[in-house]
Ligand SMILES: Nc1ncnc2c1ncn2[C@@H]1O[C@H](COP(=O)(O)OP(=O)(O)O)[C@@H](O)[C@H]1O
């Protein structure tokens with residue numbers, strides 16, 4: 433069964449073609465920042481990115497009708513349980529017009545649904561808004577603000593299952609802390625197969641290559657009312673131009689570690705320090721009963737970084753590194769489970785709001 437997988441990021445769209453769970457081809461369609469800056473809103477990029485995907489298909493000699501399904505990264509929907517969902521009109525409407533956070537992942541189901549033209553099923557699996565948090569974790573400190581579960585759920589769940597398999601156990605029988613270290617960073621506590629607490633990768637937790645993570649609130653208020661920045665500029669300062677980008681002008685950890693000065697590398701060490709602190713916090717969430725700490729994402733490719741994190745947290749649990757991300761594989765597998773009748777697709781509806 434042929435599956436087309438679509439995974440949009442802030443400056444690229446990853447596409448892949450799977451025959452069952454065998455990847456035939458994967459390409460990262462890079463979009464020039466100057467091209468994307470022409471659009472006021474992420475959703476306005478729909479046609480632009482769709483054309484790029486159709487160009488990829490034609491270059492690879494496929495037509496949309498060749499596929500049994502389209503598997504898309506799930507965007508910022510209302511809180512949902514983990515699993516594979518069928519994309520329908522109401523989901524597309526939500527992502528286009530109602531979502532609370534603008535994020536490139538919101539484009540995936542919109543583009544997939546439009547490409548399918550109603551002729552083939554479209555699925556999302558483990559969207560960014562998978563929410564399994566316990567009630568205590570939702571309380572922020574003021575009633576007007578509720579903590580949200582917005583994380584790299586797709587890769588995190590896939591990697592957690594992979595490590596459980598390596599341990600010869602079921603994911604649902606283990607306690608784990610899984611940290612995804614990419615352009616954004618998610619650190620998550622898993623109790624018996626449920627992510628009971630997380631740092632919202634856009635707003636909380638460690639600073640990352642391009643995000644500030646948590647900040648001292650008093651100073652944020654001062655910045656916000658300084659008159660120097662618009663709301664849009666401030667948001668960009670926190671998500672996109674924060675973290676390493678703010679200190680070093682780059683989000684490329686690999687480059688900094690390979691060619692940076694000691695002073696530049698200091699900021700990577702500071703990021704590692706914050707990541708370790710967050711992992712320690714999640715170990716406390718699990719009351720110290722932790723079977724594995726797992727480090728994944730692009731930055732986990734660097735063994736020195738993994739060792740430095742390990743030097744802080746090794747006393748809490750065995751540390752596993754699963755470098756890179758497996759989102760395309762996880763999306764194909766999610767759709768395949770439904771196509772093969774191993775799992776029923778969940779139906780999303782406005783009732784989830
Ligand atoms: N071998 C490596 N060593 C250190 N950092 C790496 C390596 N490979 C990738 N990275 C870093 O990983 C980050 C991107 O991670 P990735 O998971 O691809 O992010 P995203 O999907 O969020 O864009 C970049 O900062 C990149 O420099």
Ligand SMILES: CCCC(=O)OP(=O)(O)O
Nearest residue numbers: 560582583584616633634
């Ligand atoms: C908002 C949580 C998921 C996330 O940060 O994804 P990206 O790193 O792809 O922006």
